[in-house]
Amino acid sequence: MNILALMIPMALLLGFGFVAAFLWAAESGQFEDTETPAHRILDHGDDERIQHERTH
Amino acid sequence: MERALSTACAFCGTLTDGAKYCCPGCEALDGHFTTHQSQVEAFTYLDQPNFRDLYRQKSATFDYLLYLEGIHCSSCVHLLEDLPRYENSLIASRLDFGRSQLFLKVKDDFSLARMASLLTSLGYRPHFLKPLEPTEEIRKKENKLFLKKFAVAGACAGNIMLFSIPLYAGLNGPWQNIFQWLSFLIFLPIVFYSGTSFYQSAWSSLRFHRLHIDLPITIALWSGFLLSTVNLIRGHGEIYFDSTASFIFLILGARFFLKRTQQRLMAPNPSLSEDHFLRLNTFGAVTISADEIRVNDLLKLTNGQTVPADAVLESVEALIDVSVLNGEPMPRQFAQGMEILAGSKILSSQALLKVKASVQESHLALTLQQLQEGLWRKSKFVTLTDRCAQALIFIVFAIAVGFFVLSFNHDPQAAFDRALALIIIACPCALALGAPLTSVMAMKKAEKKGILVKNNDVFERVLKIKNIFFDKTGTLTEANLHLRSTEPSLLSAELKNALISLEQRSQHPIAFALRNAWPEMIPDAVGEWREESGKGIYGVVGSHIYQLGQISDTASDTLKLCLKRDGQNVAFLNFENALRPEAQKAVQALENKGLTCSILSGDRQSRVNQVAAVCGISLKKAHGGLTAEEKRQIVESSQQSCMIGDGTNDALSLQAASVGIAMKGSTAVNLQAADVCFLSEGLSSLLELLEISQQAKRVLLRNLVFSLLYNFIGGTLALAGFINPLVAAVLMPISSALIILSTLWGLR
Numbered sequence: 007m008n009i010l011a012l013m014i015p016m017a018l019l020l021g022f023g024f025v026a027a028f029l030w031a032a033e034s035g036q037f038e039d040t041e042t043p044a045h046r047i048l049d050h051g052d053d054e055r056i057q058h059e060r061t062h
Numbered sequence: 063m064e065r066a067l068s069t070a071c072a073f074c075g076t077l078t079d080g081a082k083y084c085c086p087g088c089e090a091l092d093g094h095f096t097t098h099q100s101q102v103e104a105f106t107y108l109d110q111p112n113f114r115d116l117y118r119q120k121s122a123t124f125d126y127l128l129y130l131e132g133i134h135c136s137s138c139v140h141l142l143e144d145l146p147r148y149e150n151s152l153i154a155s156r157l158d159f160g161r162s163q164l165f166l167k168v169k170d171d172f173s174l175a176r177m178a179s180l181l182t183s184l185g186y187r188p189h190f191l192k193p194l195e196p197t198e199e200i201r202k203k204e205n206k207l208f209l210k211k212f213a214v215a216g217a218c219a220g221n222i223m224l225f226s227i228p229l230y231a232g233l234n235g236p237w238q239n240i241f242q243w244l245s246f247l248i249f250l251p252i253v254f255y256s257g258t259s260f261y262q263s264a265w266s267s268l269r270f271h272r273l274h275i276d277l278p279i280t281i282a283l284w285s286g287f288l289l290s291t292v293n294l295i296r297g298h299g300e301i302y303f304d305s306t307a308s309f310i311f312l313i314l315g316a317r318f319f320l321k322r323t324q325q326r327l328m329a330p331n332p333s334l335s336e337d338h339f340l341r342l343n344t345f346g347a348v349t350i351s352a353d354e355i356r357v358n359d360l361l362k363l364t365n366g367q368t369v370p371a372d373a374v375l376e377s378v379e380a381l382i383d384v385s386v387l388n389g390e391p392m393p394r395q396f397a398q399g400m401e402i403l404a405g406s407k408i409l410s411s412q413a414l415l416k417v418k419a420s421v422q423e424s425h426l427a428l429t430l431q432q433l434q435e436g437l438w439r440k441s442k443f444v445t446l447t448d449r450c451a452q453a454l455i456f457i458v459f460a461i462a463v464g465f466f467v468l469s470f471n472h473d474p475q476a477a478f479d480r481a482l483a484l485i486i487i488a489c490p491c492a493l494a495l496g497a498p499l500t501s502v503m504a505m506k507k508a509e510k511k512g513i514l515v516k517n518n519d520v521f522e523r524v525l526k527i528k529n530i531f532f533d534k535t536g537t538l539t540e541a542n543l544h545l546r547s548t549e550p551s552l553l554s555a556e557l558k559n560a561l562i563s564l565e566q567r568s569q570h571p572i573a574f575a576l577r578n579a580w581p582e583m584i585p586d587a588v589g590e591w592r593e594e595s596g597k598g599i600y601g602v603v604g605s606h607i608y609q610l611g612q613i614s615d616t617a618s619d620t621l622k623l624c625l626k627r628d629g630q631n632v633a634f635l636n637f638e639n640a641l642r643p644e645a646q647k648a649v650q651a652l653e654n655k656g657l658t659c660s661i662l663s664g665d666r667q668s669r670v671n672q673v674a675a676v677c678g679i680s681l682k683k684a685h686g687g688l689t690a691e692e693k694r695q696i697v698e699s700s701q702q703s704c705m706i707g708d709g710t711n712d713a714l715s716l717q718a719a720s721v722g723i724a725m726k727g728s729t730a731v732n733l734q735a736a737d738v739c740f741l742s743e744g745l746s747s748l749l750e751l752l753e754i755s756q757q758a759k760r761v762l763l764r765n766l767v768f769s770l771l772y773n774f775i776g777g778t779l780a781l782a783g784f785i786n787p788l789v790a791a792v793l794m795p796i797s798s799a800l801i802i803l804s805t806l807w808g809l810r
Contacts, residue, residue: 010237014244018221025217032210038202042159045136046143 074137085134086185087141105182107338107349108174108190116351117174117190124156124165126174131187133162141184149180163191201325208259208321212314215256218248219307226304230788242294245303252307253287256314273452275494281455282486283310289482299479302486305790312798313494320498320518323505327514339363339370342414352421359417363408366569371404372424373415380413381570382406385535386710386729387425387664392543392621393570405710405729409570411593426731429690429710433717433735445519447497450766454773458488465781476783483785487776487793496765496801503809504758511750512742520737523720524755529700530652531693531715533707533725534663534686537745538645538673541708541727543571543621545579549634555583557633560603561625563588564610568599572623575637598623641676648745649677655752661685662693664711694718706748708732723748754809761808765801772797 031037070077071084073092083089107113119127130142139157142164146152151172156165166177174190181188225241225248233241260276260283267274286306293299339355340347340362347362352370355361360376363369369382375396383393384406393409396402402415404424421427462481469477501518508515515521532538553561558580565573566585589602598611609626613634621637649659660683663670667686674684685696690711697705697715705712705719708728713735716722724736726743733739740747776793779785 017224018244021217021221025214028213028217029210032206032213035206037209039158039160042139042157045139045159048136048140 071135074135076135085138086132087134087137087139090141090184091137102175102179105175105178108178110349112354113190113338113349113351114174116192116353119193123167124154125168125172126166126177127191127193128164128166128177128181129189129191130162130164130181131189132185133157133159145180149177151176164188205321205325208314208318211256211259212311212318214251215307215311215314218252218256219304219311221248222304222307226787226791230791239297242301245301246291246294249287249290249303249307252310253283257283257310259314259317273448273455275447275451275497278451278455278458279310279313279494282306282488285482286486289479289486300483300787302483302787302790305787305794306486308791309794309798316495316498316502320502323502324516324518327505327509327516339367355417355421357417357420361415361417362412363415364412365408365410365567367408369402369404369406369408369415370424371417371421372419373402373404373417375400375402376414376416377410377412379410381409382413383409383569383571407569409568411567426710429713429731430734432714433731445497445522446762446766447493450493450770454488454493454770458485458773458777461777461781480781480783483780483790484777487780487785487790488773493766493769495798496769496805497762499802499805500758500762500765500809503761503805504754507757507809508751508754511747511754512740513747513751513754514739514741515737515751516739517737520721521755521758523737524704524751525759526702527657527704527721528702529658529660529704531660531662531697531703531705531719532649533705533709533712534661534665534670534673535639536708536727537706537725538649538661538677539639539641541725542578543575543637544640545575545635546638546640547636549636553633556604557625557627558583559586560606560608560627561610561635563603564591564599564601564608572621572637641673642744644744644746646677648748649679651749653678659683660696662688662696662705662707662712662715664688664690664693664709690714706745723751757809761805764804764808768800768804769797 069080069082071088072082073088074084076084078084083092108117117126119125132138139159142157143155145155151169152166153169154167157163158165166172178188178190222245225245229238229241257280260280263274263276264280267277283306286302289299290301290303290306293301337352338349339352341350341355342360342362355371361370361373375398377398379395379397381393382396382402384403385393386405386407387403401418404421404426419425462484465484466477466481469480498518501521504521505515505518535541561576562580562583563585565576566588586603590607591599591601593599598609600607600609602608606627607629609629611624611626613622613624623635623637624631625633625635652659659677659679661670661674661677661679663684663686665686667684670684670686671681674681688696691714693705693712694714697703698718703719704721704723705715706723706725707716708725710729710731713729713731716724716732716735716737721738722736723738723740724732726740728736728739738751772793776785779789
């Protein structure tokens with residue numbers, strides 16, 4: 007049973023670590039726009055059809 | 063007219079309506095990135111200091127915010143976020159795809175005009191937005207806070223559950239105590255952070271003697287917390303941390319989704335009206351924003367512009383569309399010196415106006431102000447849920463206190479434990495969960511059918527309606543003029559072309575009717591175009607001189623135009639403001655349901671009577687020639703009323719009615735004042751709204767009956783001493799799951 011003395015703090019730390027991460031993400035506005043990132047990841051950056059030089 | 067739907071976009075492959083590319087983003091990314099500087103002139107006013115300040119955002123992360131029309135697919139995201147590559151004065155550009163908003167971080171040499179013309183040449187329609195209202199900012203912050211409270215409640219409830227399972231499984235000895243204290247610690251954030259949203263409204267419900275569902279929730283939360291803590295310290299007795307935590311989590315969850323849905327549906331569309339006006343002075347002309355308009359300013363407005371403030375006409379005459387103000391479908395000829403109210407639309411090629419009242423004191427602003435003052439009116443509605451919660455609180459507390467007093471002599475400890483267990487178990491959890499969930503599902507269902515419901519108690523109010531008031535123009539009749547017939551019945555392509563060409567730049571209802579009637583015609587250049595009051599318009603198309611003029615007066619319900627070629631009559635055109643095809647059926651269906659239908663219109667009584675006769679509305683209930691204020695009085699004097707309209711003159715009555723409905727194509731003021739907005743053309747949505755409301759009510763009643771039954775059985779068990787934490791931990795989630803399933807099934 008003594009292993010519990012190690013596991014419980016670890017489990018709580020892990021669990022509330024994620025809560026803290028979520029709170030940070032919410033605070034920094036990551037849930038305000040949940041649609042655009044899905045488009046952003048489809049970047050055509052490596053598509054050679056796109057002209058990359060400045061046009062003016 | 064129908065184009066093939068099979069063409070795929072040459073860049074991203076999505077289907078298009080026959081064009082090579084699906085959107086400007088794809089066209090530009092496919093190597094057709096061209097910028098035309100020719101359009102910069104149209105936007106130069108944007109670079110004046112007054113406009114730069116007006117649109118400058120007060121944010122650390124972006125300087126300007128634009129609303130773009132024409133956002134379509136991923137390519138738009140890449141193109142627009144790649145703009146700093148093409149425009150040196152940009153530091154960064156971020157797009158919010160869902161809201162079609164572009165956030166720009168810029169250098170000092172940034173030119174708004176160049177940006178606007180760049181975006182225009184890419185194929186978007188840019189609108190610079192003013193900084194957010196403070197209330198918007200507060201709303202955003204509240205949303206964030208609510209999300210965090212919800213997340214914390216979820217994490218805590220889950221972790222408490224983990225420590226409770228070993229306890230239920232029979233954990234003994236020192237670990238039992240440690241696990242219970244851990245549950246206590248993890249419960250603290252729920253009481254002091256997540257639960258705080260309930261306390262405020264529970265407190266105000268006590269102060270204003272208007273019971274709200276949050277009061278019993280708060281009582282259950284605190285009695286669960288205190289009873290468990292006391293028992294924990296005493297070392298024996300029941301502990302309810304787990305079930306209390308999970309019901310708080312579930313209720314917060316249901317509220318969160320209701321809030322999300324409501325805000326998504328209510329999200330105000332940025333006002334896209336052009337916000338710049340030409341002010342004339344002795345030195346020439348300057349472009350100013352609406353905020354800068356002062357009394358006695360001389361404004362030069364052009365075709366299609368909306369009059370920003372009450373003014374007097376300085377030009378000799380002008381054709382002005384006042385339909386949003388009084389419901390009159392045909393534009394009116396105004397003469398010099400006549401007063402023009404804010405919100406009217408100029409149809410002449412240009413008009414000079416002298417401002418008589420500032421924007422804030424104008425007719426339109428006063429209407430808005432009256433709307434603001436009337437906001438409290440609707441908050442008086444008490445929902446079925448709140449009434450049930452009220453009854454439940456009285457009954458549960460009466461029983462708990464009665465039980466405690468009666469069995470106190472017998473066994474004080476057991477009496478206290480059981481009375482508190484009753485309060486915890488009888489928390490109207492099912493009620494608190496079922497009601498918002500029903501609203502969310504009903505709102506979503508309505509949205510799918512093109513009905514925006516802005517407030518969740520609308521569904522209950524809709525079912526109480528006894529009187530329905532229709533606006534005439536744009537509600538019972540089509541909003542637009544319609545070409546009914548021509549003489550000869552088939553016009554040659556040459557004549558059609560001449561008509562379309564003559565009217566190509568016009569915002570007059572006739573011009574729209576012609577474009578709608580012959581969408582395939584492409585206008586040609588017109589020479590020597592001119593407008594003569596009372597005679598119509600002249601122009602040279604091809605090798606002929608054409609004249610288009612009106613031959614019947616506006617009093618009759620149809621409008622007849624005559625087209626002359628080189629002085630000879632060649633065609634007659636008949637226009638009418640047609641009744642909506644479904645109007646008669648809709649009115650009949652409503653009358654059959656026992657509702658009384660009436661017409662409230664600003665238009666002439668004779669035309670109102672005509673529409674009433676066709677729809678089957680008795681002439682006694684057809685009111686014409688009403689002002690906005692008179693409309694409001696009629697609506698207000700009748701109980702349980704519903705008003706449907708589209709013009710600014712309906713806004714006050716929309717708010718005064720217990721349910722106000724804005725038709726598709728309503729003015730901004732109207733959309734704001736209404737509780738419900740129709741997104742699809744026509745009146746059939748009204749019947750659908752009734753249908754959905756009835757469904758929602760059935761589901762809500764089922765949920766209520768179930769939760770009362772659950773409370774009754776649970777309460778009896780608690781008093782009899784059969785409820786222990788394990789039973790509560792099993793019963794509560796089961797009841798919640800049943801409520802959720804019943805709601806999803808009932809409004810599928």
